Amino acid sequence: MQKSKKFYKLFSISVVILVVLLIWYYIFVMFNSTERAKQAENIKNHPFPVILAASEVNTDIMSLRGQLECLTIVRAPEMLKSVRHNLSNIDAHMQKNLDFIVRYCISKPQDSVALRDQYLVFREELNSVLLFI
Incomplete structure (x- = not known):
């Protein structure tokens, strides 16, 4: 027991x-x-998609520059309408990529936030200039 x-x-x-x-x-x-x-x-999501998004931002900046150069050559109403439409498309694409970079960048997140903030300031200035054209 x-x-x-x-x-x-x-x-x-x-x-x-x-x-x-x-x-x-x-x-x-x-x-x-x-x-x-x-x-x-x-x-x-990192680093290759972030690098891809950054390269797309670079491409969008070059497209933006090309659209703005068009305004220095021709200011016809059709051209202005086309440029505004293209700038709107470029802006949407760039916003999507910048938001992705801010969300997933881990190496220097403060730099990605600063890049997006600088672009937003630039976009506001560009919009104010386009109102006068």
Whole structure:
């Protein structure tokens, strides 16, 4: 009888320890899998898509420059309408890419925010100039 009580007590303690260890292992695995999923998402979105978005911003800047150069040569009403339409498309595309860069850039996030803010100031100034043309 004494042996069975000792065995039952040892068995109960072992089961409790095993359950506690399993719960701890489950929490540990869930936390690590969540962290790995975040890292995988971060790797997926950075650096190559950020570099691609930055190159698209560069392309948009060149397109913007080309549209503004058109205004120095021809100021016909059709040309103004076309340039405003093209500038609107360029702006939408650039905003999308700048927002993506701000969201996913991890190397120098303050620089990406500064870039977007500078573009917003430029856009406001450009819009005020276009009102007079």
